[in-house]
Amino acid sequence: MNPSSNNPRAPGPAGTNLEQAKWHNRRVIIETVRLHDRLTRAELARLTALTPQTVSNITAELQASGMLIAHDPLRAGRGQPATPLSLNPDGAYSIGIQIDHQSLTGLVVDLAGKVRARVVKNLRRPGPAAALPAVQEMVQQLFRQAKVDNQRMLGVGLVMPGPFGVEGISSAGPTTLPGWEQVDVAAEVGRLVGLPAQLENDANAAAIGERLYGVAKTLQNFAYLFVGTGLGAGLILEGRMFRGHAGNAGEAGHMIVVPGGRPCYCGNRGCLERYVSLDAAYETLGIIEAERQTPQTLLDLGDGIDPWLNTAVTPLRQTINVLETLLDLETIVIGGTMPAAILQRLVDRLEPLPASLRSPLHRAPRLLVGAVGEDTAVLGAAALPIFAEFNPQYDALQKSIDS
Ligand SMILES: [Zn+2]
Incomplete structure (x- = not known):
């Protein structure tokens, strides 16, 4: 797969800097209205730090194209009544x-x-x-x-x-x-x-899905650990997706968390996804390839999942320590195709976590199980x-x- 075409921030058909700024501002306005449900132009200017003129131009365009709808004006004090705008779902x-x-x-x-x-x-x-x-x-x-x-x-x-x-x-x-x-x-x-x-x-x-619709709605700095067949991390840093040099930032599944541990197909030993992933769970529990139906069937095991949870705890604690110290995160969200109820059991076992360098400014819990559910990534x-x-x-x- 060619990573350059995967990068949504790669230059597109819009040529000039001026056009690019317009695309960017349009996206910022759509996103800000979405987050706040209804906003007046004055509120939009304040929240986006765009000039009132820019906000006025872009919202007029978005209204004309049916993306934004205007509601009844609010009368407050003197001056022009302000018109709240919201996204038009059918826009x-x-x-x-x-x-x-x-x-x-x-x-x-x-x-x-x-x-x-x-x-x-x-x-x-x-x-x-x-x-x-x-x-x-x-x-x-x-x-x-x-x-x-x-x-x-x-x-x-x-x-x-x-x-x-x-x-x-x-x-x-x-x-x-x-x-x-x-x-x-x-x-x-x-x-x-x-x-x-x-x-x-x-x-x-999944990090984008959780930021738009789930537990990370108000967070600017978090990692999403996606526990699927393997394991990957989505990094939202300072409000933006962090992709790295070749678009593979967050391939945390191959972080070595158990030196000299289980061999990994990447050639190293002790990689995180050899302990924390669906594949690792199946393998630890002796479920052969032909018997691996949907991840939901792991729920039927009840306490039978414990042998895997026991092997996943220490590597996951190590991972949390690395991510927190490296990135100063508000929280780490755990989700993926592994059923949420099983991830919750895993999270419950992680205490005591290593001492944290998190500052008192952090208000979110250190760990959260994703709330959007099985459709997080596709959303x-x-x-x-x-x-x-x-x-x-x-x-x-x-x-x-x-x-
Ligand atoms: Zn590996």
Whole structure:
């Protein structure tokens, strides 16, 4: 997979700095209104630090294209009554598609984040030959189910297990999907469905999902530990996704937490995901590949899950210590395809945690189990086209209104 095309911040069709600033400001305004539900232009200017003139221009455009709606003016004191603005749920839609080890999940969400259609298909460790036609078919199905104005579809956000574009380490391991190394997934899907498409790894997408809809709504600095077939971390630092040099920041599954420990397919020993992942749980509990159904079946084990929890505790404590000391986080959110009830049992066993360097400024608990549930990553993926800084569909919407 080509990481450069996965980066939503890579320069898009908008050429000049001026256009880029406009794209950026538009995204900031949409995001700020979404977070606060309803805002007047004056409140928007204060919260975004944009000039009243810029706010006025952009909100006028967004109203004209049907993305924002105005409510009855508020009369307070003297002067012009202020008009609160909110997102128009039917102003735009986007599609999220998650390609994972056991299934393909697709959603249509509206601009307010409400799920308007959902389709799930079982697909075991899909390679591109099986998955790409299935994605194309799923998009058609989602369009039929959602019954929304197709002209207002902004694009497709794709989510897959990472890492992307890495040679040597873990690109051929059991926790990544086979056969995708040479495929530019976003470009292929974009071509097949005729919409702009972006790709994100599962941990990053889940971090976005949890920030938009879950326990991390108000947090600026957190790590999302995605416990799936493998393990990855999504890092939101100072309010932004941190991707690193090649887009693989947060591949914490290959952090060595038990020196000399279990061998890992990456060539090292004692990697985190050899202890904290679905694969590690199955292996510790002696569940062979053929018996690995959906992660939900692990819940049926009851206390039978304990032998795995016992082996996961120490490596996870070590990880928390590293992440907290390195990044000065407000909290660490744990989620993924591992059932939340099992993750909660794991979190309950982590005490006593290593002494923390967290300052008294931190108010959030050190650890939280993600609240959005099994669709966290695909919801985060669906948000990508909405918050993309360079979304050509916005311009198309604008033009369709003008003409
Ligand atoms: Zn490893």
